[in-house]
Amino acid sequence: MLQHSSIDAVFHALSDPTRRAIVERLAKGPASVSELAEPFAVSLAAIGQHVQVLENAGVVRSAKAGRVRTVAVAPKALAAAERWFASHRARWEQRLDRLGAVLDVPDDEGDATVSPPRKRKR
């Protein structure tokens, strides 16, 4: 099991859409930082920083050969974060049908889907 601080870092790493897109790209296979940067309208340096956040969280690994840094996904940290959901899901799903009785909210909110997202305070 990942330590708390490691799961913190994995979830933090995944809270950014560019970093998630990098992980999705790496699911297809390893890539250089330049290749990772291609789809994005940001600098190579910015992608390098995103890769560093992912690597510090253990979500990717990288190695440099000459001037090229190749990055690959590191599935075990991702699997550990996914297990956090799985280890609690059964219990929170059991609760779903009881919310309406406990919270003074209309039934339709109790059954609200997440798309479109519910009203959020920003």
Next chain:
Amino acid sequence: MLQHSSIDAVFHALSDPTRRAIVERLAKGPASVSELAEPFAVSLAAIGQHVQVLENAGVVRSAKAGRVRTVAVAPKALAAAERWFASHRARWEQRLDRLGAVLDVPDDEGDATVSPPRKRKR
């Protein structure tokens, strides 16, 4: 499917160990903010702020009756975030056996478990 910004918010909400502990507690059933605060050596106001972050992310819902705010887990946002892992897992697991060939790293690092965590730059 959650929008990008919503998944960002869910992962950000879960990147804090106190907020994850709150969600784990709520998996057992709804609780007041005071009840949620009990295990923690932080102020009620701090727990209230954590609950607000979770609620803004759609991870919990709350309702106030008199002076008591009751909080409940909202499983659908969590399920959507969990699906992000599931939708990519198969592909990144396929890559695991090929990393050693691509990255110039020792085999034992390629097979490294996440516990203890690998060396991290802080």
